[in-house]
Amino acid sequence: MVAQNIFFGIITAIVVISALRMVTTRNIVHAALYLVAVLAGLGALYILLTAEFVATTQVLVYIGAVMVLFLFGIMLTKAPLGNVMKMTGTQWPIAAGVAVLIGGVTVYSVIDRFGSDRLVTDGPIFRTADVSDEVFSTYIIPFEAISVLLLAALIGAIVLARKD
């Protein structure tokens, strides 16, 4: 228990600091790298929560595919790589107010409802086989829908981005 709490503290510190730097840094490539740190930290938390397949997918899909897409997007749009463009709009205090409001209400309601509930640590551990059994039996129709969605997104992205 103690070791898990220590690791949770370390990972959370990395995630929180990286998330804050991501939305405040003025260099967009640094923001992408901070996002990698956040995603890797969340992957580590999934391991801590015994969700091994979700953690693997997090690394493969997010840190692998999505981040490469983001870096391509940054390069193709010739976003200023230094501090040239002002990255934060003039209405940022309003945005900060909205974010604090949403975060405050959510944190308050979560504390109000789950006060000091302990996480169930002796429950069943779901390995990759159990997850795949669930996805391919109970959630087979959503799975097929996701397949069609990915195909539609693929075709849509090609149609949008082609030159003519």
Place this chain on the structure above:
Amino acid sequence: MLLNQFLILGAFLFAVGVYGVLARRNGVMVLMSIELMLNAVNINLVVFGVQHGVVSGQAFALFVIAVAAAEVGVGLAIVLLLYRNRTSIDVEDFDLMRG
């Protein structure tokens, strides 16, 4: 470990994502902040799956990851198209629909 540790982390990440979407001017940064919000939801799904001893939480988290991948593909194509037509991805430049 408390259940709240994870839920509060999720709420915090979501709020940071909201700030990023509203305050950032670069279109790609807005998309990155949306990814942050989707990840905040994922951690809640997984932790509730553990809490209730069901595998559905992980299944839903996987579906969210797949939808996020599709979303980022189309989103970046749109940003690319905007850049090609207006040579800018500053979201404050796009106010054609302003009344």
